[in-house]
Amino acid sequence: MTVFGYARVSTTDQNLEIQEAALRAAGCEVVRSEKRSGTTTTGRTELQTILEFLRSGDVLMVTRIDRLARSIGDLQDIVRAVRAKGASLKATEQPIDTSTAAGKAFLDMLGVFAEFETNLRRERQLEGIAKAKASGVYKGRKPSIDVEQVRAMKAQGFGPAAIAKALKIGRASVYRALEGGSQT
CATH class of the missing domain: 3.40.50.1390 (Resolvase, N-terminal catalytic domain)
Known part of the structure; x- marks a missing residue:
């Protein structure tokens, strides 16, 4: 044993x-x-x-x-x-x-x-986030992708795969940035 x-x-x-x-x-x-x-x-x-x-x-x-x-x-x-x-x-x-x-x-x-x-801890956390959002304090995570940089590289003729590789991000993130949405 x-x-x-x-x-x-x-x-x-x-x-x-x-x-x-x-x-x-x-x-x-x-x-x-x-x-x-x-x-x-x-x-x-x-x-x-x-x-x-x-x-x-x-x-x-x-x-x-x-x-x-x-x-x-x-x-x-x-x-x-x-x-x-x-x-x-x-x-x-x-x-x-x-x-x-x-x-x-x-x-x-x-x-x-x-x-x-x-579960109680999770509920308290969500309540705190909701309160912070209501008071305008909580903005969420800062964007991790510079949308303007993605668009500038596209304008220079880089393709989505090349942009993703250069910025070390996923191709899907490149497409989302090019569609106009900000990426977080």
């Missing part, structure tokens, strides 16, 4: 040391960590590596369930993958142990709350 630890933070400026230390203190023989969003499992190579290495009797340990997933769907997929290997999931800071009925129930409840928290 191997105890695998998994640590995750969302941004590169966040620190993994506390999670990694807690996992080692809890007896994890292997600790994998990554700096990726928990809202999806896409691109989380360290998590995928652990899931591939799990064998019957192994344990996947996290400090808190929100380190594993912030979506109930992703959490359930991960739990199914762990169970399919004959392994179990545990958390150091929460009473989660998928080898027990109570642990499974608590896991599902925490998963719902993690997703709820993510």
